[in-house]
Amino acid sequence: MAYFSKREAQQILANEIHVESLLQRYPEYKDEVLKELALLKSNQEGKLVDAIIAKYTSNAKLASTKIHKSGMNEKTIETFLPVIIKSRFAIYLLEQVAIAAAAENTAKPLKLNLWDGAILQRLLFQQDLQRKPVSLRAFKLWWRLVRHKNRLMPLVNQKGIYCxxxxxxxxxxxxxxxxxxxxxxxxxxxxxxxxxxxxxxxxxxxxxxxxxxxxxxxxxxxxxxxxxxxxxxxxxxxxxxxxxxxxxxxxxxxxxxxxxxxxxxxxxxxxxxxxxxxxxxxxxxxxxxxxxxxxxxxxxxxxxxxxxxxxxxxxxxxxx
CATH class of the missing domain: 3.40.50.150 (Vaccinia Virus protein VP39)
Structure with missing residues (x-):
């Protein structure tokens, strides 16, 4: 079992340590989460994903409450902080699964052709991936000419753009x-x-x-x-x-x-x-x-x- 200082526990509770750093620090917890998420390989139903997310979210909330109520008691931290870390791992890894699945379902490799890319760049962006307020009139005109509409959002999701x-x-x-x-x-x-x-x-x-x-x-x-x-x-x-x-x-x-x-x-x-x-x-x-x-x-x-x-x-x- 890992030892957590109070300072480190506070940083994790406040979400001040990025999940990728947590993955490097606590590989044993990552392995535990991966075993459970392996179920997704044989069952991609949305209900199962939702159930796993709900479970980890509920567990994390309960663990956080226990730690705060204990006044950062050392034994309570050792017991419940791993639950929060594993929950963060699970949500993060599920995000990666979703992005990979979206990419796999649209095209290999996922990319826009020159026609679609030129239309969408002019319609949606000022430059590069800097979005602009979109004219509805222009959108209605040009969107119907985009050939592979389903490729847009999986691509931009990877840059934190969801709409x-x-x-x-x-x-x-x-x-x-x-x-x-x-x-x-x-x-x-x-x-x-x-x-x-x-x-x-x-x-x-x-x-x-x-x-x-x-x-x-x-x-x-x-x-x-x-x-x-x-x-x-x-x-x-x-x-x-x-x-x-x-x-x-x-x-x-x-x-x-x-x-x-x-x-x-x-x-x-x-x-x-x-x-x-x-x-x-x-x-x-x-x-x-x-x-x-x-x-x-x-x-x-x-x-x-x-x-x-x-x-x-x-x-x-x-x-x-």
């Missing part, structure tokens, strides 16, 4: 935010905050991320390194926005616990196994917030998908 934002979506989100102080959590490369600030005269949306996805994302300087809980405490925002929050994450619950928050906007999917902490959503809807699935805003996420979802949470009694 594209249409100009009408940015405009309507800006209108919802108004002049209020806005914070984006889990902002990735900060594209959404950048677009929102460019579309508003008094643009003041602050982009933050804990930088835990450095294996996918190149973080620009304007994205402040801070986990969601720290950022919420530091800025006391009136509006919070999050695009493609990790499924069953541990950070969205802090949004609903922050007294300054009047409005929370989530851009993601209807599938709890893909994005979002739906347990926190349901608890918030039953307590201090109302929850709305906005069909129009959901339709403005690109490329179009029936699974896309924009959820809007308003604090009860706020009136806006």
């Amino acid at each position: 594209f934002y249409s100009k009408p979506l940015i405009q309507e989100l800006s209108s919802l935010i108004g002049g209020r102080k806005c914070l984006e959590i889990a902002a990735g490369d900060g594209t959404l905050s950048k677009f929102l600030n460019e579309s508003r005269v008094d643009g003041n949306c602050i982009a933050t991320d804990d930088y835990s996805w450095q294996h996918y994302i190149s973080y620009p300087d304007f994205v402040e390194k801070a986990d969601a809980k720290t950022a919420l405490r530091k800025y006391s925002p009136e509006v919070v926005i999050c695009s493609w929050p990790v499924a069953k994450n541990t950070y969205e619950k802090h949004v609903f616990k922050t007294s300054s928050v009047q409005l929370y906007i989530v851009i993601g999917t209807k599938n709890p196994a893909v994005t979002g902490d739906f347990e926190a959503y349901q608890n918030a809807d039953n307590e201090e917030f109302t929850m709305e699935y906005n069909e129009r805003l959901s339709s403005l996420i690109l490329p179009p998908s029936e699974d896309h979802a924009v959820y809007i949470f308003r604090r009860k009694g706020d009136g806006r």
Whole structure:
């Protein structure tokens, strides 16, 4: 059994150590996880994947609670910290399985032909992989001419890009935010905050991320390194926005616990196994917030998908 210092335990609990570093430090736990994930080789059903994710997420939450309640007791750390490490391994490795499967199912090797590449580069990006607000009119015209549509998202997923934002979506989100102080959590490369600030005269949306996805994302300087809980405490925002929050994450619950928050906007999917902490959503809807699935805003996420979802949470009694 590995020995953990209190400092190391605190770093792991705060997600300050990247999962790839954990994989190198604790190979014995990686081996345990790989044995269980080997089941996926013979059974690719989504229900099994969901069950494994749910199991590891639940175990990690329980372990984290035990450690915090013990006051960082040494024996409790030794017992429960490996559970958290193994959970991180499992989620990370499942991400790799998903990306590899997507690539295998589309093409070998996965790439765009010159025709599709030229259209998509001009339609979706400013340069390289820097996204731009997309004209719906141009999208409707050119998207139908792309021959291998199913190759786009598996390719860009590998760079931490999970959707594209249409100009009408940015405009309507800006209108919802108004002049209020806005914070984006889990902002990735900060594209959404950048677009929102460019579309508003008094643009003041602050982009933050804990930088835990450095294996996918190149973080620009304007994205402040801070986990969601720290950022919420530091800025006391009136509006919070999050695009493609990790499924069953541990950070969205802090949004609903922050007294300054009047409005929370989530851009993601209807599938709890893909994005979002739906347990926190349901608890918030039953307590201090109302929850709305906005069909129009959901339709403005690109490329179009029936699974896309924009959820809007308003604090009860706020009136806006």
